[in-house]
Amino acid sequence: MAIFDIEKDELLRLSDDQLEELIARLSEAEVAMHGHSPACVSWSGSIKAPDGGIDIHVQVPVDQLKPGFLIMPNTVFQAKKHKMPKAAIEKEMGTGQTLSPIISEQARKRGSYIIVSLGDDCSPSGKAARLNAMRDAVKDDSNRSHLHLDFYDRSKLTQWLRQHPSVMLWVKRKLGQGYSGWQPYGAWSNPPQGVTDTLISAPGVTITLPSGKGQQLKIDEAINPMRKLISSTNKTVRITGLSGVGKTRIVQALFDETVGTDALDRTIAIYADTGSEPVPSATAMLDKLIAESRRAVMILDNCPSELHASLTSKVSAAGKEVSLITIEYDIREDKPQTTEVIHIATEGPEVAEQLLIRRFPSIGQNNARRIAKFADGNARVALAIAERVEEGESLALLSDEQIFNRLFEQRNHPDGDLREQAEILSLVYSFSVSATGMDSNELEILGSLSGYSKAQLFRAVTKLMSRHVVQKRANWRAVLPQAIANRLAISALDSIPVDQLRATFETSGRQRLLMSFAHRLGLLHDHAVAKEIVKAWLHPEGLLGQIVNLDDVSTRILNYVAPVAPGALLERIEDALITSNFEPFKSLYNPQRTTIINLLQLLAYEARYFERCIK
Numbered sequence: 057m058a059i060f061d062i063e064k065d066e067l068l069r070l071s072d073d074q075l076e077e078l079i080a081r082l083s084e085a086e087v088a089m090h091g092h093s094p095a096c097v098s099w100s101g102s103i104k105a106p107d108g109g110i111d112i113h114v115q116v117p118v119d120q121l122k123p124g125f126l127i128m129p130n131t132v133f134q135a136k137k138h139k140m141p142k143a144a145i146e147k148e149m150g151t152g153q154t155l156s157p158i159i160s161e162q163a164r165k166r167g168s169y170i171i172v173s174l175g176d177d178c179s180p181s182g183k184a185a186r187l188n189a190m191r192d193a194v195k196d197d198s199n200r201s202h203l204h205l206d207f208y209d210r211s212k213l214t215q216w217l218r219q220h221p222s223v224m225l226w227v228k229r230k231l232g233q234g235y236s237g238w239q240p241y242g243a244w245s246n247p248p249q250g251v252t253d254t255l256i257s258a259p260g261v262t263i264t265l266p267s268g269k270g271q272q273l274k275i276d277e278a279i280n281p282m283r284k285l286i287s288s289t290n291k292t293v294r295i296t297g298l299s300g301v302g303k304t305r306i307v308q309a310l311f312d313e314t315v316g317t318d319a320l321d322r323t324i325a326i327y328a329d330t331g332s333e334p335v336p337s338a339t340a341m342l343d344k345l346i347a348e349s350r351r352a353v354m355i356l357d358n359c360p361s362e363l364h365a366s367l368t369s370k371v372s373a374a375g376k377e378v379s380l381i382t383i384e385y386d387i388r389e390d391k392p393q394t395t396e397v398i399h400i401a402t403e404g405p406e407v408a409e410q411l412l413i414r415r416f417p418s419i420g421q422n423n424a425r426r427i428a429k430f431a432d433g434n435a436r437v438a439l440a441i442a443e444r445v446e447e448g449e450s451l452a453l454l455s456d457e458q459i460f461n462r463l464f465e466q467r468n469h470p471d472g473d474l475r476e477q478a479e480i481l482s483l484v485y486s487f488s489v490s491a492t493g494m495d496s497n498e499l500e501i502l503g504s505l506s507g508y509s510k511a512q513l514f515r516a517v518t519k520l521m522s523r524h525v526v527q528k529r530a531n532w533r534a535v536l537p538q539a540i541a542n543r544l545a546i547s548a549l550d551s552i553p554v555d556q557l558r559a560t561f562e563t564s565g566r567q568r569l570l571m572s573f574a575h576r577l578g579l580l581h582d583h584a585v586a587k588e589i590v591k592a593w594l595h596p597e598g599l600l601g602q603i604v605n606l607d608d609v610s611t612r613i614l615n616y617v618a619p620v621a622p623g624a625l626l627e628r629i630e631d632a633l634i635t636s637n638f639e640p641f642k643s644l645y646n647p648q649r650t651t652i653i654n655l656l657q658l659l660a661y662e663a664r665y666f667e668r669c670i671k
Contacts, residue, residue: 059235059336059344060221064214066231067174074230075174076100076135078223079213080112083133085220085323086126089351092116094323095313110158111135125216128204130167132158139175140207142189149193163199168206176209183207221350222324237334238341241322244357245305251415255309260406260433261302264399272403279309279316282398286310286320286353289396292368292380297400299527299537300436302407303383304357306400324352331358331529342367346374353379360384360529368394385536402433411435416442426451430459434537437463440524460543466523475544477516478525479551480505482535482544485575489514490531495565502569505552505560538579545576549585558589562599567609571616578616590620594628603632604648611651622659626668629656 070078076099084094099112116129134148148171150156162169171190178186186207194200208216217224222240229239247253255275263278264270265285273281286293295303309315311322326341328334334341338356345352356363359382371380372394402408405428412424419427419442427445431437441463445451451459464475480502481487491497499517500510508516517533520526527536535541549557560566561573580586593599593613600606600614618625629652660666 059341060218060224060348060350062214062217062224062228064177064210066233067210067214067217067227069231070137070174070227072135072137074227075137075172076111078217078227079133079135079172081223081226081323082216082220083112083114083126083131085223086124086216087114087116088321088323089124090116090121090126092118093313094321125219126168127206128166128168130162130165132162132167132169134169134171136171136173137175138173140171140173140186142185145171145186145189146193149190151193152196155194155197159194159203160197160199163194163197163203166199166202168204170206170208172208172213174210174213176207177211178207178209183209220323221345221352222322222326225326235335237328237332239327241308241311241325241327244308244327244355245302248415253305255305255312255315256407256410256414258406258410260402260404260408261306262401262403263306264401266396266398272401275306275309275407276316279306280318283310283316283318283320285396285398286379286381287318290372290376291394291396292364292371292382294364294395294397295381295383295400296397297385298402298434299385300431300434300438300539301400301402302435303400307355307381307383320353325355326352327355327357329357330360330363331527338363338367342370342378342380345378346370349377351377353381355381355383357383358527358529360532364395405429405431405433408433408435408438412438412442415439416445418447419445420450423449423451427459430456432539434539436524436537437539440466460540463540464523464525468523474516474519476506476551477508477513478520478535479544479548480508481513481517481520481526481533482541483548483557483576484569484572486532486534486572487569488531489517489533492531495567496569498569501560501566505548505556541576542579545580546583549580549583554585554588557585558592571609571613574613574616577620578618581619586617586620590617591624593617594621594624596628596631601628603628603652606648606651611648614651615655618655618658622662625655626659630668 080097080099083097087096088094096116097112097114100110110132112133112135114126114129114131114133118129121127121129138144140148149159159169176182176186187205190205190207194203194205197203217227225235225238226240228235243253245253257274257276259274261275262272263275263282264272265278265281267285295307297303311320311325313319328338328341330338338359342354345354356367361384364382364384367380367382371378405425408431409424409428412419412427413421416424423445424442427438427441431441441459444462444466461470464478483505484502487498487502488494489499497510499513503509503513517526520535521528525535525540526533535544561570577586577590593601595601600610603614606614632652660670
């Protein structure tokens with residue numbers, strides 16, 4: 057069956073309340089399609105509720121709508137699970153003196169009254185008979201000529217449903233046949249059931265927009281500019297930031313009408329976490345949306361760079377019907393020509409602290425503050441620690457190492473081998489668990505650092521994933537959040553001889569793993585071993601010594617490790633600039649020239665290097 061199709065008889069399994077919600081959601085989507093707020097739709101939430109004869113009421117503040125499934129801007133829907141023959145219609149609507157006041161009011165206001173019967177699947181003559189029964193019911197009302205009447209059977213409801221992909225996803229989930237991993241607008245950040253999920257806009261999180269010249273905005277300051285960007289751009293929007301900074305919850309807020317103004321249309325939102333391997337694939341879903349000219353905003357969480365690039369090219373070629381928002385923690389492969397990048401970062405513990413108090417009311421203010429500071433504002437780390445705080449326990453006397461051990465062990469018995477294996481895996485920014493399509497077997501190489509086999513390290517990865525310390529993207533894995541990975545990597549650097557580290561990563565044919573190791577070193581710029589390795593690389597005979605003759609991979613390595621040994625880097629640049637064979641570098645189009653100028657600009661931010669950088 058097509059992605060956005062459903063057999064009409066499948067709808068018979070909906071409950072009374074689900075039928076009413078389906079009609080309400082379709083009404084919201086239809087209203088939004090005409091450029092109005094879904095808030096123009098109200099509904100009781102239960103067919104059986106004492107609602108005075110109104111199940112769903114549409115009230116759009118315009119004189120007329122473009123004809124579609126809503127004809128009049130003021131429309132009342134009556135939802136019925138059972139069949140509605142003439143006698144049932146007369147009983148529902150009343151007649152003469154007993155005509156429902158709601159219907160009389162709709163006639164007076166030149167509105168519409170529509171009965172939706174899930175039990176009926178009418179022939180043309182059957183629908184005509186029901187419409188005649190509705191007209192007979194209102195024949196004595198003085199405003200009957202101003203009232204629009206209609207009868208939607210199961211086929212008509214299914215036809216309407218096929219027009220709105222996000223609502224189709226919702227109803228399929230309710231029927232237990234939803235596409236794996238795909239969701240309409242909802243609580244995408246997965247808060248615990250029953251927990252308040254309003255957006256926390258406290259200080260501590262900053263958002264940088266692509267057009268903001270580096271200006272860092274608070275959450276409440278950034279929501280509306282983010283909405284304007286997404287609504288106006290033809291490019292894909294990429295939301296980036298470290299794991300645990302609240303990227304998904306902030307994207308969710310963009311569609312929330314209770315936050316800011318001019319919310320994005322939630323009725324066309326389609327969300328999937330690519331890490332959960334959705335079915336159909338993100339590519340297949342996007343292709344279908346584009347082929348059928350569907351209006352949609354596709355949100356892809358944990359979207360790898362390769363998938364992002366592939367989908368971005370499709371969106372750019374397709375026009376403006378489909379918008380794409382991707383969420384991920386690493387953007388180094390993104391191309392600014394086709395992507396608007398919004399970066400989210402933590403700048404303090406405030407948001408994490410408030411989240412802890414909300415999720416764990418009994419934890420206490422002092423514990424919440426201690427955990428939030430330890431986690432450096434990272435919500436994911438903070439929540440993982442808080443889950444392991446006993447009732448009435450105080451963390452004030454625990455060292456940082458004790459808190460970290462509690463986070464890593466997660467109520468399991470201490471496992472020295474697993475800890476050591478996690479440390480080894482953290483030496484690189486990411487690694488592959490498959491040798492297919494790779495120049496080398498990365499698990500095997502990493503395991504050799506401490507005598508573990510590929511199979512042992514693979515089992516360790518599986519255990520760490522179950523503890524939410526490792527995340528996956530297809531065949532790729534990474535220890536996350538970075539706050540955890542950095543601490544583990546420091547232990548590994550302290551435990552493995554520098555010669556062995558260098559021999560392992562610098563061996564020919566291991567460029568990708570070497571680059572990933574360099575990425576990690578760049579995050580540990582204050583560590584002595586990291587400094588020692590980078591300084592050796594910057595030696596004239598070292599890996600990065602010939603700074604004006606580096607290939608693309610070596611240039612990326614240089615950019616990663618630049619913060620580790622800025623003094624040594626500046627000396628290497630100075631030596632390069634005064635060499636006699638430097639003539640080719642004077643070309644404006646030399647990529648090494650651009651790299652060195654960018655590095656000098658960064659180094660100049662430190663006062664002690666400023667004078668040397670501008671010479």
